[in-house]
Amino acid sequence: MSAARQMDETCMNVEKAESGLPPGRRKPRRTNVPDASGAGGRKLRTRRLNRNALYITIGVAVAAIAILAVTMANANRPSLYAVTADGELIGYTDDPSIIDQIVWRLSEEESFRVGAEAIPSCQVDCQKVKWEKGLEVTDPDRLGETLKERIGFVAKGYVVCVNGEDVVALCSEDAARGALDDLRKNYISSIVDAGHATVEEVLIKERIDIVEQEVPTDLFRSKDEAVAILTRGTDKMLSYVVQRGDSLWAIAQANNMTVEELRRANPNIQGDLIKPGDNLNLIVPDPYVTLYSRELVTYTVSIPFSTEVTYDSSMWPWQETVIQAGKSGQKEIVEEIQRENGQEVGRRRLSEKILSYPETRKVVKGNKQVPEMGSGELAWPVQGTITSNFGPRWGTYHRGVDIGAPAGTPVRAADSGMVVFAGWNGGYGNLVKVAHGSDMQTWYAHLSEIKVSTGQEVKKGDVIGYVGSTGRSTGPHLHFEVHVEGVAKDPLSFYK
Numbered sequence: 001m002s003a004a005r006q007m008d009e010t011c012m013n014v015e016k017a018e019s020g021l022p023p024g025r026r027k028p029r030r031t032n033v034p035d036a037s038g039a040g041g042r043k044l045r046t047r048r049l050n051r052n053a054l055y056i057t058i059g060v061a062v063a064a065i066a067i068l069a070v071t072m073a074n075a076n077r078p079s080l081y082a083v084t085a086d087g088e089l090i091g092y093t094d095d096p097s098i099i100d101q102i103v104w105r106l107s108e109e110e111s112f113r114v115g116a117e118a119i120p121s122c123q124v125d126c127q128k129v130k131w132e133k134g135l136e137v138t139d140p141d142r143l144g145e146t147l148k149e150r151i152g153f154v155a156k157g158y159v160v161c162v163n164g165e166d167v168v169a170l171c172s173e174d175a176a177r178g179a180l181d182d183l184r185k186n187y188i189s190s191i192v193d194a195g196h197a198t199v200e201e202v203l204i205k206e207r208i209d210i211v212e213q214e215v216p217t218d219l220f221r222s223k224d225e226a227v228a229i230l231t232r233g234t235d236k237m238l239s240y241v242v243q244r245g246d247s248l249w250a251i252a253q254a255n256n257m258t259v260e261e262l263r264r265a266n267p268n269i270q271g272d273l274i275k276p277g278d279n280l281n282l283i284v285p286d287p288y289v290t291l292y293s294r295e296l297v298t299y300t301v302s303i304p305f306s307t308e309v310t311y312d313s314s315m316w317p318w319q320e321t322v323i324q325a326g327k328s329g330q331k332e333i334v335e336e337i338q339r340e341n342g343q344e345v346g347r348r349r350l351s352e353k354i355l356s357y358p359e360t361r362k363v364v365k366g367n368k369q370v371p372e373m374g375s376g377e378l379a380w381p382v383q384g385t386i387t388s389n390f391g392p393r394w395g396t397y398h399r400g401v402d403i404g405a406p407a408g409t410p411v412r413a414a415d416s417g418m419v420v421f422a423g424w425n426g427g428y429g430n431l432v433k434v435a436h437g438s439d440m441q442t443w444y445a446h447l448s449e450i451k452v453s454t455g456q457e458v459k460k461g462d463v464i465g466y467v468g469s470t471g472r473s474t475g476p477h478l479h480f481e482v483h484v485e486g487v488a489k490d491p492l493s494f495y496k
């Protein structure tokens with residue numbers, strides 16, 4: 001409002017100064033001519049009888065003639081005007097209409113730049129002054145440059161206010177509404193891109209007003225800039241290009257940020273992965289607006305199948321027949337997720353639909369008893385020294401003894417029996433289990449090579465494999481276990 005009033009005054013001042021009259025027809029400004037002649041006249045009358053006055057009279061007359069000559073010369077010169085911007089002198093012109101034209105041209109340029117009618121917010125005046133020694137007309141181009149620097153403009157803008165706070169000004173109501181629309185659209189696409197979601201609702205939680213008001217034109221922002229400001233909370237840009245050897249921690253440290261803040265400023269960083277040339281944003285977003293959304297997500301989960309085991313006493317325990325393979329079922333789940341600025345703040349399950357039921361896996365396993373085959377007297381399975389005993393060890397329980405021996409040393413069955421397992425078993429590595437009847441087994445782990453196969457009968461002392469370091473092992477050794485009725489016992493208690 002005040003800017004508009006100021007602007008009207010500016011126009012009036014410019015018009016006043018110009019007034020449309022050609023310089024010749026203007027009323028001449030007061031010069032020093034009447035003063036000088038008046039004073040001279042008085043002096044002639046009062047000092048007529050003074051003899052010395054003659055010389056003075058002649059001097060004054062000469063002076064008067066000289067002044068008159070100068071005045072007549074000046075009378076032929078055009079008038080001089082001091083140009084001021086908000087009261088500050090910026091130059092002289094002999095043609096106020098030039099100033100008017102410059103102001104008009106600058107206003108047009110600014111109007112074009114911001115897309116709204118720009119009005120000078122600074123008062124430009126032309127005031128007639130008398131010619132004095134040293135004064136000269138300023139080059140119009142220079143006056144134009146100076147004015148361009150000095151004149152500010154205001155224009156009718158549309159200010160996006162968040163909870164009553166002016167945040168950003170745009171040149172049109174369409175642009176302001178467009179920025180808010182883009183804000184929502186960007187938000188929706190960020191959610192949709194992240195998963196199979198249908199966005200049901202997006203709203204801005206804060207009160208948003210678009211207020212029409214006079215705004216200094218240097219505060220105008222484009223639609224995209226406005227979106228960035230509303231999202232980031234600032235139009236400051238500060239970024240960093242990752243160099244070789246940089247880490248998130250080092251970059252955060254160097255910029256007085258925490259790693260957490262650096263991550264918030266760069267949500268696209270996966271884990272700690274940054275590479276030279278990456279451009280990191282150093283401004284932690286502090287959005288002016290909170291976008292709240294409700295989205296529907298539909299996803300399927302598998303329903304695990306169960307296994308039904310039946311036993312056949314004609315089959316060995318390591319044998320099994322799959323009668324039905326078993327298949328997972330599928331369930332479709334629809335959930336509503338509520339988010340604020342992308343962060344999940346609530347979730348509600350709306351429906352669950354079974355797409356397919358799981359099919360039970362059906363297996364027949366053998367439970368034929370291994371005949372009593374051992375003597376009950378165990379032989380030592382390998383030539384070597386005990387490096388670790390049975391019992392608690394390093395917070396766990398060591399279920400056997402470790403016998404250190406060079407890799408490739410033969411490992412022998414501690415008693416006669418039937419091989420019920422020969423193959424890889426996780427931390428055990430290559431493992432052989434020999435059953436010596438229904439209630440006793442010996443296990444041989446970390447073997448470099450297995451020489452027997454499941455179902456095979458072995459005699460006490462037969463080579464079943466070789467010392468190695470397979471599975472969870474730090475060097476060649478035999479890990480040897482003795483099980484009685486399914487429970488690991490201290491192997492050494494069988495050698496007395």
Ligand SMILES: [Zn+2]
Nearest residue numbers: 400401402479
């Ligand atoms: Zn061991």
